[in-house]
Amino acid sequence: MSPEGSSPAERDTARGEDGMHNVIVGTAGHVDHGKTCLIKALTGAETDRLKEEKKRGITIELGFAEMPNSTGRHIGIIDVPGHERFVRNMLAGIGGIDLVLLVVAADEGVMPQTVEHFEILKMLEIKRGIVVITKADLAEPDWLELVKEDVKATVSGTFLEKAPIIAVSSYTGENIEQLRALILEQAENTAGRREDHSLLRIPVDRVFTMEGFGTVITGTLLEGAVSVGNEVQIYPGDRTAKVRNLQVHGEMVETALAGQRTAVNLVNVKKDEIKRGDVIAAKDSLMQTMMLDVKIRMFDDAKRTLINGSRLHLYYGSAETLCKAVLLDSETLESGGTGYAQLRMEEQIAVRKGDRFIIRFYSPVETIGGGVILDANPVKHRRFRIEVLEALAVKEKGEEDAVLEQILRESGSSLPTFRDLAVKIGRTTEEVSKEVGELTSEGKAVYLSDDTYIHSDYAKRIEETARQILAEYHGKNPISAGMQKGEFRKRLADRLYLRDVKAADRLLRFLFNSHKLKDLGNSTALPEHSVEYKPEHLDILERLEKRYMDAGFEIPELDECIGGEKDKGLAEQIVEAMAESGRLKKLTYQYYMHISHFDEAMKRFYEHMDKHGKITLAEYRDLLNTSRKYAVLILEYLDEQKITAMTGDARVLI
Numbered sequence: 001m002s003p004e005g006s007s008p009a010e011r012d013t014a015r016g017e018d019g020m021h022n023v024i025v026g027t028a029g030h031v032d033h034g035k036t037c038l039i040k041a042l043t044g045a046e047t048d049r050l051k052e053e054k055k056r057g058i059t060i061e062l063g064f065a066e067m068p069n070s071t072g073r074h075i076g077i078i079d080v081p082g083h084e085r086f087v088r089n090m091l092a093g094i095g096g097i098d099l100v101l102l103v104v105a106a107d108e109g110v111m112p113q114t115v116e117h118f119e120i121l122k123m124l125e126i127k128r129g130i131v132v133i134t135k136a137d138l139a140e141p142d143w144l145e146l147v148k149e150d151v152k153a154t155v156s157g158t159f160l161e162k163a164p165i166i167a168v169s170s171y172t173g174e175n176i177e178q179l180r181a182l183i184l185e186q187a188e189n190t191a192g193r194r195e196d197h198s199l200l201r202i203p204v205d206r207v208f209t210m211e212g213f214g215t216v217i218t219g220t221l222l223e224g225a226v227s228v229g230n231e232v233q234i235y236p237g238d239r240t241a242k243v244r245n246l247q248v249h250g251e252m253v254e255t256a257l258a259g260q261r262t263a264v265n266l267v268n269v270k271k272d273e274i275k276r277g278d279v280i281a282a283k284d285s286l287m288q289t290m291m292l293d294v295k296i297r298m299f300d301d302a303k304r305t306l307i308n309g310s311r312l313h314l315y316y317g318s319a320e321t322l323c324k325a326v327l328l329d330s331e332t333l334e335s336g337g338t339g340y341a342q343l344r345m346e347e348q349i350a351v352r353k354g355d356r357f358i359i360r361f362y363s364p365v366e367t368i369g370g371g372v373i374l375d376a377n378p379v380k381h382r383r384f385r386i387e388v389l390e391a392l393a394v395k396e397k398g399e400e401d402a403v404l405e406q407i408l409r410e411s412g413s414s415l416p417t418f419r420d421l422a423v424k425i426g427r428t429t430e431e432v433s434k435e436v437g438e439l440t441s442e443g444k445a446v447y448l449s450d451d452t453y454i455h456s457d458y459a460k461r462i463e464e465t466a467r468q469i470l471a472e473y474h475g476k477n478p479i480s481a482g483m484q485k486g487e488f489r490k491r492l493a494d495r496l497y498l499r500d501v502k503a504a505d506r507l508l509r510f511l512f513n514s515h516k517l518k519d520l521g522n523s524t525a526l527p528e529h530s531v532e533y534k535p536e537h538l539d540i541l542e543r544l545e546k547r548y549m550d551a552g553f554e555i556p557e558l559d560e561c562i563g564g565e566k567d568k569g570l571a572e573q574i575v576e577a578m579a580e581s582g583r584l585k586k587l588t589y590q591y592y593m594h595i596s597h598f599d600e601a602m603k604r605f606y607e608h609m610d611k612h613g614k615i616t617l618a619e620y621r622d623l624l625n626t627s628r629k630y631a632v633l634i635l636e637y638l639d640e641q642k643i644t645a646m647t648g649d650a651r652v653l654i
Contacts, residue, residue: 021192022074022259024220025067025183028121029103030111034134034170036063038103039079041170042180043067064218064261066249067183074249075187076261077101078220097220098190098259099183100129102151102160106139106167109147110154116367119299122158123370124356128186129160136167136174193258196428199224200232201352202262202280203317209271213245217280218263219318224282226264227255234269235279235350236288241266277319279350286350286376287423292343293375295396296325296359302335302368304361308383313360314343316373322346322362328383328392333369340374340392342381351376352426353395372396377424404435405444409455413498415506418451448510462507463516465495470517470526477573479537481580482518482525523580531577540565541574548584548594553601553626555633558590587637601634614650 027035039045045065063079078097100121104114121129131151136144148165155161164182168175202219210216226232230243245265246256256262264280279286298306306312308327313320327333328340351357351373358370374395381388394406407424414420418429418436425432436453439445446459454462469491473483485508493504508524511517518525533541547561562571579586585598593601604623608615621631635651638644644651 021190022076022257023099023187023190024097024259024261025075025077025099025101025187026097026126027077027079027101027103028117030105030108030113030117033103033105033108033111033114035101035103036079037170038101038132038134038168039063039065039077041168041173041176042183043077066261067180069180069184071184073184073187074260075183076220076249078261097126098128099186100126101183102129102131102155104131104133104147104151106133106135106144106147109150115154115301118154118158118160119301120358120367120370123297123299123358125159125372127159128190129163130179130182130186131155131160131163131165132179133165133167134170137169137172193223194428195223195225195258197225197227197230198282198285198422198428199258199426200226200230200280200282200285202226202264203319204274204278204280205276205318207271207274207276210265213265215241215266215269215271215274216263217266217274218261219280221256221258221260221262222317223258225255225257226262226280231283232264232266232280233283233285234274235281235286236348237278239269239273240283241269243267277317277321279317279319281350284419285423286352288348288350289377290345290348291378291380292323292345292349292351292373293378293381293392293395294341294343294357294371294373295338295392296333296341296369296371297338298333298335298369299367300336304366304368306333306337306359306368308332311362312343313362313365314345315358315360316349316351316355319349321349325359326381326383328381328385329389340389342378353424354426376426401435401438404432405439405455408436408439408445408453409457411455412458413496413503415448415452415454415503449506452506459510462492462496463511466492466507466511466517467526469495470524470529474526474529479531479533479573479577480523481531481577482520482523482529484523488524520580531581537570537574540567540571541578544571544575545578545583545594548592549596551594552597553624553630555587555591555593555630558592561592587633591633593634598634605634605638609653614647614652616650 027039029035043065065077065079067075067077069075102114102118102121104110133144133147133151139147144167148167151165155163166175166179166182168179170176201222201224202217203222204217204219206218208216226243226246228243228246231240232243233240243264244267246253247263248256248260296306306325306327308325308331310325312323312325314323323343323345326342326344328342330339333339353373353376355373355376356370357373358367360367374392391406391410394402398406403425404421407421408416411421416424418432421436422429422432433451436445440447440453444456445453446456448454469488470483473480489501489504489508492498492507493501496507498504498507512519515527518527518529544561547556558572558575562568562575565571575584575592578584579592583595584592585595586592601624605615605620608619608623617628617632617635620635621628624631635644639646639651642654645654
């Protein structure tokens, strides 16, 4: 990486002008079957870079080279280790490929690691590939035919069953050009990856420092795009960094796109603060979790039984971690078996729905199967629950709209935004917005506020809960116009298990906007509710109103006013109802004033303010011809209502 990079024309080579997508080709096969030599013959590059690799003649770490071609398409080839002791490194490189070269040496045929690598390829659901029989110059024609038949039997019934089989010699160059042509042909039919910047994700497989640059990471850009100057996040964790430079296939670029092998020069992060297995992604684009809901499939030739509660090695992206497998629909999984499970991690990870993974037995370490992530941030499940299994089946097999509806249904009180849903299912906010709109038109989603929608089932639950709370209140308080909003909000939050008051406020606005409840200012009520006074209620009301009327500006305390009533609780309800109906003005929880006196007090207040622009407590006391105790009650009420404010010893209008 050079600090300045190349010319603008050279820096724009991240993608051909015709918009052709990039393709990553991976090798797989037994140790010493000629993968590295094959890549050198195809690309001219030496992928073994470690001294130990050159000395021992095997690939330990991942190697990478670009295959020259005249199409303008970037075709990168990853050389992954074949030796059984380096399967972890093999898994780190094979996860992001579009096309595989299954390599079998002509002089040895299908070997144990050939089979293991092939099982991994099947589990990762790689769709396209070519079978390459290397060292063709070392085998007689009859033997070569036997090797081909052996390979055909191995790949029968799999994604490679109809794949091209070609015998080559990296030493003599036999059929190397024909293999290049086959790779280009397969690349032509390989589906492109999504290139939205919000989906950026690069599993880190190498970290190093370069003098004059600092920290550099390399990896395959699985999806999305990244540009110079972007802020990225290092997962798991919350550390962020800025992209200083980018290199794709040895060239400096302004933007790298999905499907490209990329080197990223990061600012504000040290080499020891990032490691292989971490993920570089768009900020806040991944959910970090200690659990995964998955569908597991055991290898057909797995020699171990997966028992509920088993400890496993989990391989995903370029990372490895330990986890416990909780089988949700069975007690055990044998070879060839499938089932739903919840993997509970021993450390936090960050993945996306739809990612593939491989599992290995804890001890002895043997590859036994793999699967797909159905939920990258689930809640903890109990085993054998029908509703859990049905939901997982939707996430596994359902169409995109059905999956989104299921996620929306499960989200409930979290009230997810479009962005939250996009992160949850690994989509863009634009895609989610469009799909939620379709669900809304079908009556499956309901608009809440801003960019938030809720499932129609949850909307019904909100309404039913709100009605139940208010029905109980109206039953106990028939002469109250409505329940105080603060009390209602708290009860609604408690019954719906809402996380915070803001969520309850949003639901309250939703209920008002959809006319499910009446908004009475400081209180709320059912739409059909009306205050009904019985004759005995009216008698109490008349007595209380007379007391407040007779009091004038000398405002009585509530306890004093209702002291002569037998049912003080009922009397207090009636006072509150009088305030709600506008007969009284509530100054504090203990002081109410007849509305006629309050209006007169306000008339005198504003007349004074019009003349003088300010008023002192003493001046207001004299205006009302009352004591300081009562004048201050009114003035403090005006302060609380943000009508007045203190300036020195006087009050002014705000």
